[in-house]
Amino acid sequence: MGLINGIQRFFDERFDTALAKKLINEQVHKRLPPRTGWLHIYGSLSLLLFINQSLTGIMLLLYYRPTPEAAHKSIQYITAEVQFGWLYRQIHAWGASLMILAVVIHMTRTFFMGSYKKPRELTWVTGVILFILTVGFGFTGYLLPWNQIAFWATTVGTESANKVPVIGDWLQYFLRGGDAVTGETLSRFFVVHVIILPWLLVGVVALHLFLMRLNNLSTLEAVGEEKPLTPEYGIPFFPVHVAKEGCVAVLMIAVLVTLSIVVPWEIGEPADALSTPEHIKPEWYFLPSYQLLKYFEGPYGAVIGIFACSIPFGLLMLWPFLDRGKERHPKKRPIAVSIGLVGLFSALGLGFLGHISETNQTFFGKEYHIDLLGWPHLIEGDAAAPDDLGRAEH
Template sequence: MKIVHTIRSWLARRYDIGLVEEFVDEQAHKPLPPHVGFWHTFGTLSAYLFVNQVVTGILLMIYYRPTTDTAFESIRFIITKAHFGWLIRGLHAWGSTMMILCVLVHMCRTYFMGAYKKPRELTWVLGVLSLGCTVTFGFTGYLLPWNQLSYWATTVGTEITGVIPWVGQYFMTLLRGGDGVTGETLSRFYVMHVVVLPWVLTGLIAVHLFLMRVQGLATMERVGEEKPIDKSRGIPFFPNHIVKEGVIFCLMLAMLVTLIVLWPVELGEKADPLKTPKGIKPEWYFLSTYQLLKFFPKTLGLFVSLIPGLLLVLWPFLDRSPERNPRKRPIAVAIGVFALALALIFGALGYFSEREITFSGRTYDFDAYAVPHRIEPGKK
């Protein structure tokens, strides 16, 4: 590491870098609680994936043109003609899916390990806001290729806001920039996606990480009984934990490239406002909400779908038990498992609904509630 030493001495001869060095040294060698391991890498992985989104997003912006006449064609140009365009677009599209997945796994980890309890309630609330921001990234980005699926999914998605009593119509017009989904909507979503959301999420993550660093990672001890982690019982952040995170990051990159090569994200057909395609579906992370909405009248459905988000924000203030160890908080663990199972079941129902699927030679038509109806051969 001669080069690091040379740069350090060059700087030290010119600036008083003692304070910075002390800070970096303290942060790098901060011992982490002894239970910190694989599951604790998903927070950093989410942050890495956010960096991936920013870098690949900037590269895509070189050729992407956000108008109804050029958006679809510019993405086609990127994936067919621009050098490594297919790879950059793949990293961005698959990266968004992976980022949402990692943020969700990270949230489940902090939930089941009781890390949201006092004094880390605010870290949790900022996390929920980051999750909201991340899925809004997904929602606004989905429209940008201006293909049939994205156009119609956005039409249905923005329509939902119209049912909010009194302000719904105003809110929907504000989102769309008019009555329907048009070039105005594309401009608004583009600005949200490339300017507003990146800065908001950067700010949220920065404060989230600052709080996490200042308070340290939660131990498994009861609330109020946490003892400071000294070097004898803790795991060094550097090199132990950082190396683990590096290895997981490399595995994630390998997985991303494999996914891009084996399952490239389709561009589909260009948006046609006059031709409604069959089976318009939102992205996978909205499937459970999409299915849930079918079981209620419109306005009631909207309010019901807001309940999980509200419960998530308030959870650290509702769960007052001092235990963090999952074995000692069976009710909170059961609630978490139940909520996860519900989300998965509704998501699967949303996926299968309004689809025709053939199983071992028999074709079934799944209706809006995902109930299968056999189609007799020759009766289609």
């Protein structure tokens, strides 16, 4: 006790600790709207998963080597030799997917509950930046194990950059650090993944949380009609909401460990620039854009495809300034809710088509070949499987 009192006196004599205590107290005991519940935990879940990615990422960094010769071997070493290395590698790989999922659910919740409306437009805009940064983590991290699928998925992914009008060639060169995916690309992706993106994300998350605290959480009441939060009206952030967040955090850690043990991620074969695997597909979160791009062929088609993939991001960014209606309740915003549902189901549909394309699937007892574009072709008897464009060989 004497030591703690001594430390406290040390700070009291040098800083205005009363002010700091007052500010912390205010934040901890802040009132939230009465209906703040389980739907409001996805933001803190995203934050928890980011912290998890940072901690497991630091553990991986102790042994990972970002060169084409050593990268794959170092991941094998982490998995086979380092104590608990397999566990934190698995948790990092699963955490990446779950973080993107948590961010998407959080974004969907704030969209359908109209939380982006005045005065929270900038909270939403910083959120869209966080979404892009999170996906950027997935894109750059995927290459780091330097395995076949990652190498070729990155080759295909960076190829789409060259379809961007005017700056396409330069952009592809910039991303790859050369004409092809090589050790230069690995270095670039490594630096972006472990230095640039984490610090950008920390800065933007801090701004996002500051804005969220400044305006407090939204209710379903229309813009300008939200009741002021008095101690009798709202619920305390601590302990009521923090208890819910704690339950979800414990559950998420259990899910991460279970997935890591039951469905482990493969390390795959080392990258080989001379042998292209048969079907290259990106991670699930890129499947909608990957599938959409396939419908646009030829030099002009490809440019239109790139625009088609960028429009949803532009729309998301500008959305609070396009939807100026005052209502927040989903039942009173049929147009915004319909647009949101069309966007959500299109992404899910495209993602599903991307997932099953170029495979054989059985529907109602009959086998179909799903071509590159997602069209099913019945495989009859011993007929040869059709090629990627659905043409059966005769």
